Amino acid sequence: MAYSAYPESASSYQMQSYDDTAWMREALALAREAAQAGEVPVGAVVVKDGAVIGRGRNAPVASHDPTQHAEVMALREAARHLGNYRLDGCTLYVTLEPCAMCSGAMLHARLARVVFGAADAKTGVAGSVLDLFAEPRLNHHTAVRGGVLADDCAALLQGFFSERRSARRAQAEPLREDALRTPEARFASPAGHYLCIDGLRLHYLDEGPRDAPLTWLCLHASPAWSEAWRGMLPVFTQAGHRVVAPDLIGFGRSDKPKKEAVHTLAWHQRVLAEFVQRLGLRHVVLAAQPGAVLPPLEAPLLRVLEGAQDDAAPFPDAGHRAAPRAFARFGVNDAPPACTVPDASAASAQRAVEYFARYARP
Numbered sequence: 001m002a003y004s005a006y007p008e009s010a011s012s013y014q015m016q017s018y019d020d021t022a023w024m025r026e027a028l029a030l031a032r033e034a035a036q037a038g039e040v041p042v043g044a045v046v047v048k049d050g051a052v053i054g055r056g057r058n059a060p061v062a063s064h065d066p067t068q069h070a071e072v073m074a075l076r077e078a079a080r081h082l083g084n085y086r087l088d089g090c091t092l093y094v095t096l097e098p099c100a101m102c103s104g105a106m107l108h109a110r111l112a113r114v115v116f117g118a119a120d121a122k123t124g125v126a127g128s129v130l131d132l133f134a135e136p137r138l139n140h141h142t143a144v145r146g147g148v149l150a151d152d153c154a155a156l157l158q159g160f161f162s163e164r165r166s167a168r169r170a171q172a173e174p175l176r177e178d179a180l181r182t183p184e185a186r187f188a189s190p191a192g193h194y195l196c197i198d199g200l201r202l203h204y205l206d207e208g209p210r211d212a213p214l215t216w217l218c219l220h221a222s223p224a225w226s227e228a229w230r231g232m233l234p235v236f237t238q239a240g241h242r243v244v245a246p247d248l249i250g251f252g253r254s255d256k257p258k259k260e261a262v263h264t265l266a267w268h269q270r271v272l273a274e275f276v277q278r279l280g281l282r283h284v285v286l287a288a289q290p291g292a293v294l295p296p297l298e299a300p301l302l303r304v305l306e307g308a309q310d311d312a313a314p315f316p317d318a319g320h321r322a323a324p325r326a327f328a329r330f331g332v333n334d335a336p337p338a339c340t341v342p343d344a345s346a347a348s349a350q351r352a353v354e355y356f357a358r359y360a361r362p
């Protein structure tokens, strides 16, 4: 995508650059919220006298409203707070160079300053496509600085669009002739994400921030699937962690090869290794049921003693049983755990969060 660092303008207020970085982090947190809601990740805050008086994040998709950009939302909240549409003495921080609509609103508000992160070569009008703020017939009030935490802001956008592209590709992936796909209507819970490995769709849950200090890679045993982790998942995400729970190929919502011979321990380990690599998982803790296949990955292990229950998803034909039949022949994995909990409950998750805090990215 066309997001990049923006050259610092000579007129930027260099002495305020420490504060600018700190406020931009607040805007970035809102941008992450937007991403988790499926919106293009852009966030904004309005700051006056050292305090945030307005917050906004992109929401045009969910609200069916093309004006719900992060900046407009933040300006509205700040104006309500001040009881005045003129935001004298205020600075707006936004993670992406503003568009024409938002820049127009900022000029009407007579903001003192606009500070943005990544440049937007397609719709940015603070220097990229054009520069409304430098037009003396329009603007006497608002100074602009770009490029604050530009790499972080751009990385968030790039990650969002690349995930969305691969999700669309996986959605459209035709079913291999030698495999089955359980109809969506058979599942009560909503689907998570998909990616394709060896032409087979692999389904996985992925919740919590992409740059979390800790990622729980939750590995079910046969014949369970990612739903086995529903009790632990909210505890992990409330701790600010990311949770990634795949359905191994042959289980749950993932495609199911009809032949037992496809399922070997080595093949599943390779699939998991590719999965970890393609999602760019870091600071990982493995959470595994007894008998789960583990990826070749140096990561501490949480052993969840409660065994796999037979999945409730009713499969339309016997071909769906190939993977559980094959897995019954695999050797039991006895990698030494760093910590063991009795079950996949919320209480066990809480214990695990406390124990594995030492492995979190500082």
Ligand SMILES: [Zn+2]
Pocket (backbone or CB within 6 Å): 069, 070, 071, 098, 099, 100, 101, 102, 103
């Ligand atoms: Zn805008």
